[in-house]
Amino acid sequence: DAMVIQNPRYQVTQFGKPVTLSCSQTLNHNVMYWYQQKSSQAPKLLFHYYDKDFNNEADTPDNFQSRRPNTSFCFLDIRSPGLGDAAMYLCATRRQGSTDTQYFGPGTRLTVL
Amino acid sequence: DAKTTQPTSMDCAEGRAANLPCNHSTISGNEYVYWYRQIHSQGPQYIIHGLKNNETNEMASLIITEDRKSSTLILPHATLRDTAVYYCIVRAGGTSGTYKYIFGTGTRLKVLA
Numbered sequence: 001d002a003m004v005i006q007n008p009r010y011q012v013t014q015f016g017k018p019v020t021l022s023c024s025q026t027l028n029h030n031v032m033y034w035y036q037q038k039s040s041q042a043p044k045l046l047f048h049y050y051d052k053d054f055n056n057e058a059d060t061p062d063n064f065q066s067r068r069p070n071t072s073f074c075f076l077d078i079r080s081p082g083l084g085d086a087a088m089y090l091c092a093t094r095r096q097g098s099t100d101t102q103y104f105g106p107g108t109r110l111t112v113l
Numbered sequence: 114d115a116k117t118t119q120p121t122s123m124d125c126a127e128g129r130a131a132n133l134p135c136n137h138s139t140i141s142g143n144e145y146v147y148w149y150r151q152i153h154s155q156g157p158q159y160i161i162h163g164l165k166n167n168e169t170n171e172m173a174s175l176i177i178t179e180d181r182k183s184s185t186l187i188l189p190h191a192t193l194r195d196t197a198v199y200y201c202i203v204r205a206g207g208t209s210g211t212y213k214y215i216f217g218t219g220t221r222l223k224v225l226a
Contacts, residue, residue: 004156031212033214042200042216042217042218042219043157043200043216044216045213045214045215048213050211055211088154090156090157092156092157094212100145100162100204100212101147101159101162102147102149102157102159102214103159104149104156104157104158105156106155106156107154107155107156109154
């Protein structure tokens with residue numbers, strides 16, 4: 001089945017140690033999003049790619065970076081994770097021009113020790 | 114960008130209709146309303162969306178007021194599996210490639226046996 005895949009589902013890192021979360025999709029959607037969701041809060045948009053064009057939210061910390069080497073893959077890099085970065089990270093995709101519905105992956109839960 | 118407000122929590126008896134309200138009083142003319150739900154520790158799942166007309170699909174109905182300042186998601190016959198957090202989302206952004214989905218605070222729906 002076509003889907004959005006996030007690996008790993010659970011990631012543990014140490015304070016200040018760079019970490020990369022990955023997202024892949026078999027839907028061939030041209031737009032990909034990264035959200036951060038802290039406990040008991042709504043998802044918060046960090047940034048998104050429209051094809052190769054990167055769109056950063058104004059309040060996304062510089063500590064968060066993203067790469068999209070091709071249509072299928074998108075990475076979230078946290079350069080120096082702090083304790084406050086512990087959260088669920090959600091990837092979503094959308095095909096421009098259809099119903100514009102987003103499809104979400106299962107998320108990666110990041111723990112910072 | 115338009116914001117949404119939702120009640121924090123609601124209970125509903127199994128088999129009864131669940132009516133979840135959302136206020137989006139600052140919505141602009143071309144902004145759609147989407148509803149997603151999130152079951153614990155999973156990625157959000159699309160339910161339904163609309164612009165100004167009422168919509169129905171196999172999961173739910175969406176009623177949008179004529180002034181578009183509020184909407185109601187209706188689950189016609191709630192089951193225990195409908196227990197989740199329901200998010201009302203306004204789609205914002207100027208062009209199709211840059212659409213952003215602004216999550217509201219969500220309503221935690223508990224379906225009671």
